[in-house]
Amino acid sequence: MLSDRSYQLVIRAKDRFGNWTNTSSNPFSWTLDTTAPTASLDLVDSLDTGRSATDNLTRKRALQFQGTVGAGAHVQLWLNNLQLNPTITNGTWQITTPTLTSDTYQVKAVATDVAGNTQEVV
Ligand SMILES: [Ca+2]
Ligand SMILES: [Ca+2]
Numbered sequence: 001m002l003s004d005r006s007y008q009l010v011i012r013a014k015d016r017f018g019n020w021t022n023t024s025s026n027p028f029s030w031t032l033d034t035t036a037p038t039a040s041l042d043l044v045d046s047l048d049t050g051r052s053a054t055d056n057l058t059r060k061r062a063l064q065f066q067g068t069v070g071a072g073a074h075v076q077l078w079l080n081n082l083q084l085n086p087t088i089t090n091g092t093w094q095i096t097t098p099t100l101t102s103d104t105y106q107v108k109a110v111a112t113d114v115a116g117n118t119q120e121v122v
Pocket of ligand 1: 042043048054
């Protein structure tokens with residue numbers, strides 16, 4: 001099995017008498033990347049009201065989430081079935097939600113790198 005790295009493919013032809021061409025094809029390069037991007041997710045503490053600023057229990061209806069994401073990856077935030085597209089600056093993503101109704105929300109961030117590998121954080 002191939003490991004994650006860059007590869008080069010070069011082709012040389014041989015005729016039916018076993019004579020190889022003197023020249024090879026131009027190298028074809030590709031990169032194998034099967035590693036999921038890193039990502040993190042947090043409700044901004046200043047909007048996490050009440051006894052604890054880190055328990056993710058809040059009375060605010062418009063929330064701000066933020067986190068980190070690996071280089072080159074993009075991230076989507078899901079609040080139940082609501083999909084949001086955060087902005088990413090220098091490996092940090094953030095987004096302010098629309099005004100939400102009182103409910104319990106399952107929040108997850110899904111990071112996808114340029115090779116299509118995904119990482120889900122909740
Ligand atoms: Ca927090
Ligand atoms: Ca709280």
